[in-house]
Amino acid sequence: MKITVVGAGNVGATCANEIAIREFADELVLLDINEGITKGKALDLWQTSPILSFDTRIVPSAGNYEQTSESDVVVITAGLPRKPGMSRDDLISTNAKIIKDVVENLVKYSKDAILIVVSNPLDVMTYAAFLAADGLSSKKVFGMAGILDTARYKSFISRELNISPKSIHAILMGGHGDSMVPLPRYTTVSGIPIRELMDEEKLNEIIERTKKGGGELVNLMGTSAWYAPGAAAAQMVEAVVKNQRRVFPVCAALNGEYGLNNLHLGVPVVLGRNGIEQVIELKLNDEEIALVRKSAREVKELMKVLDDLNIFSRKFSHLDPVV
Secondary structure: OEEEEEOOOHHHHHHHHHHHHOOOOOEEEEEOOOHHHHHHHHHHHHOOHHHHOOOOEEEEEOOOHHHHOOOOEEEEOOOOOOOOOOOHHHHHHHHHHHHHHHHHHHHHHOOOOEEEEOOOOHHHHHHHHHHHOOOOOHHHEEEOOHHHHHHHHHHHHHHHHOOOHHHEEOOEEEOOOOOOEEOHHHOEEOOEEHHHOOOHHHHHHHHHHHHOHHHHHHHHHOOOOOHHHHHHHHHHHHHHHOOOOEEEEEEEEEEOHHHEEEEEEEEEEEEEOOEEEEEOOOOOOHHHHHHHHHHHHHHHHHHHHHHHOOOOOOOOOOOOOEO
8 A cells, every 4th residue: 555645744744644653554655845854754754663663664755756656545735824814715826736736747657546635725625636637536536624624623512511522423514614514413422412412602602613723723823733634634544545434524526416516515425445435415404505505605616716717727616516
């Protein structure tokens, strides 16, 4: 098994560390255009192997995509992180060009790899990766969003109820950002509906904090988070390489599911060896489906921003997302 992580920044290095320690792969390629950082972090990670007892071979690559040849899974973290006062929308132009270059080079050497996108703005960068990987199944190109958002949601609930986060199960849908759609009706604590343990006012406070979870960290640290995003991406890699068929919310291409089409949006899926094995369609009530469709419209607007830049020959923003 061969895995590549593109981007040796905070998120990429954290993800690579998780993958190496858990021995998901025989070979892990860490690729970045910054030669010193790439070699240094790969060496630093490898020097933890005697301490943490893992055998994953870590290979640094300073922009040489040939070294990524025959990768089974690729995690793409490349791109500029958000800075204070910067919205995800501000990143579209710069990061889309980076994604295009990265994906086009990757698929030259790994024509059947599964691509997991972490770069922001997540939903539109997943769309950009799908456009760049022309010919690769949409089931093999998806984004890490819902796992991170759900983790934040569950961590806040855990603190409020003073219980283990292991006992909390939840699903979020929609775009990765303020338009995300937490689903209290599908939030439970060891099977107990969350509304039996928490009043509506506190639950709504947690939902709003979750929606702004990324921005809260940017304001605190001056840059995007990395521990939770890196761990979330590694969890997706594990589900794929171990064929776990776990149910996770991810940014996936929709082709009629939830009455939506021609866009990438966060939905629950089954993740396994072939990537997205199945998109799960929850029985949403009228309020929930209205929120999901509102989120879809907002993501569609970002897709149009990207399409208007004329970076890609293919475009889908002109197609109505509602079937």
